[in-house]
Amino acid sequence: MDASATQHSQTQIKVLPIMIAFLMSGFIGLFSETALNMALADLMREFEIRETTVQWLTTGYLLVLGILVPVSGLLLQRFTTRQLFIAALSFSVVGTLVAALSPTFTFLMGARVIQAIGTGLLLPLMFNTILLIFPPEKRGAAMGMIGLVIMFAPAVGPTISGLIIEHLTWHWIFWISLPVLVFSLIFGIIYMQNVSETKTIKLDxxxxxxxxxxxxxxxxxxxxxxxxxxxxxxxxxxxxxxxxxxxxxxxxxxxxxxxxxMINLKVFKYPMFTIGLVMIFICMMVILSSMLLLPIYLQGGLVLTGFVAGLLLLPGGVVNGLISPVMGRLFDKYGPKWLVIPGFIIISVVLWFFTTINTASTTAFIIVLHTCLMIGVAMVMMPAQTNGLNQLPKQFYPDGTAVMNTLQQIAGAIGTAVAASIMASGQKDYMATVKNPADPSVISASITAGTQHAFVFILTVAIIGFLGSLFIKRVNVKEVS
The missing domain is CATH 4.10.860 (DNA Excision Repair, Uvrb; Chain A)
Known part of the structure; x- marks a missing residue:
């Protein structure tokens, strides 16, 4: 261990300020993953680009996370908690400012890269810190609070951005985020403590x-x-x-x-960690691909405004945020099996219903489906993740969080990319069968047809997740060395 490393006993660590700093900054970082989804139509018109190009604002963001997060296992051991937190928030602030000022798509894409560097440093740091400051028997509740951020922020992103776009331009999505990030940075500078032990590790x-x-x-x-x-x-x-x-x-x-x-792959020797990893991978594919498809369907298929479409997705996001801490406490009490398996059943049933949506589907139907999807995701996400990380010995925490966060972002990137591709292909096939492609009703029907095809893919992924969930077992934390 480096002689300069700071050590704290459990009584010296002020848990509440640390959690507040992470929750605020994490919310805005993950809000950024989906906040632009409601603005995609505006961005395509303004910058004269196609769907497959504009989706890089989401996929490119996740790509940078997938590249950067693997290095985080090493960074977590080499640098202090304060150093990494300040660096992460500094990148986020700069990226958000550049995005707010972006005059072209290229500038906006560059800003997203800078933002992603900040989030890529923050996410593994947040999870590693939780593992260090909470004992195993209390991690479910703590992870539930983090789950409120991890799932609630991307879920309400389209709602908040839809409201913004209704009255302002897409630039204001970033202008409104900026003060929160600056406040989080200042709050962290004042209250963030060094909770990990640093050691000199050679960069390979x-x-x-x-x-x-x-x-x-x-x-x-x-x-x-x-x-x-x-x-x-x-x-x-x-x-x-x-x-x-x-x-x-x-x-x-x-x-x-x-x-x-750089990443110790011995973490894969722990079966519940590996199963939890698969559950999280699938869950992220489901949630982020759905968050890409639904705004496009609501605006293009049902011909709703961005504001109304955002409001339809709000109840699901709110419910998810409210029940994530509850699921964490239930996990502490009962373990993962009775949450994860029913959660995947709910997700699969909802996605089957999503494959049946059409241009006549009611808004109430969409609200109920989306809310049920968010409930199912909350039942799977944090219990599977916490159970998996609980099986790792303390020395593997940085590696476990790095692997899990890396594959989360890769899953999100693959899910959104495949969903966008299948949707575009389904739309193209539909348009090839019609006599008048310029008819507005035909365009709406083609977008809906593409969305149906994409949800069939997501349903298949969810069924695979359900089959994997049958093997999950509760980790006895007392046996973990």
Missing amino acids: ALSIVLSTIGFGGIVFGFSSAGEGDAGWLEPKVLISIGIGVLFLILFSLRQVSMDQP
Whole structure:
């Protein structure tokens, strides 16, 4: 351990200010993942770009997270909690300011990259800190509060941004976020404590290169699938995914051969961690792809304004935020099995109903479906994540949080990219069968048809998650060394 490392006993750590700092900053960071979804139609018109291009504002954000978060396991051990928190919030503030001032799509895309660096540093730091300041028997409730942020922020993003766009321009999505980030940074500078022990770890440049090309190649390939006429058979898509898989294999082989790996892959020896990881991966694909599809369907298929579409998604976000802490306490008491399995059943049933939506679907029907989806997600997300991390010994916390947060972002990027591609393909196939493609009613019907196709894909993913959930078991924290 580095001699300069700061150590605290449990009584010295002021838990409440630390939690407040993370909850505020985490909310805005994750709000940014979906806040622009309601503005996509405006952005496509203003910048004269297609759906497959504009979705990079979401997918590109997740791509940067997927590239950066693997390095976080090393950063968490090398730098103090305060240093990483201040760095994360500084990137977020700068990125948000640049986004608010962006005159072109290129500027906005660059701003999203800067924002993603901040969130990519913040997320693993938040989870690692929770593991250090709360004992295992109380982590469910703590993770439930984090769940309020992790799921509530992306869920209400379209609602808040829809309200903003109704009365202001999309720039104000960032102008309104900026003061909260600045306040969070100042609050953290005053109250954030160093709760981890630092040690000198050598940066392995080759591991960083392999990780970056590996994760980046896979997400880039998936995200490019809808851009060309050949779709998934585009050479760019196949080559990118192939290179990504190859470099991830090389990255993994290097990690297992190093004395001080960038990410210790021994975390996969713990079965409940691995099962929890799969559950989280699937859950993130479901939630972020749904949050991309629903605003497009509501505005394009049902021809609603951004504000009304946002209001329809608000009840689900509010319910999710309210019950996430409850699910955390239920997990502490009963374990994950009786939450995760019913949660996936609810998710799967709701997604089946989403495959049946059409241009005549009522707004009440959409509100009920979305709210039930958010309930199911809350039942799966935090219990599966907490149970998995609880099985890891303390020395593996940084690696476990790095792996879990990396794959969350990769899952979100793949889910949104595949959903957008399937939706575009379904819309194109529908338009090829009509006599008058310029008819507004035909356009609405084509968007709805594409949305139906995309939800079939998401339903398939959720069913796989349900099958995996049958193997989850409660971790006995007393047995964890």
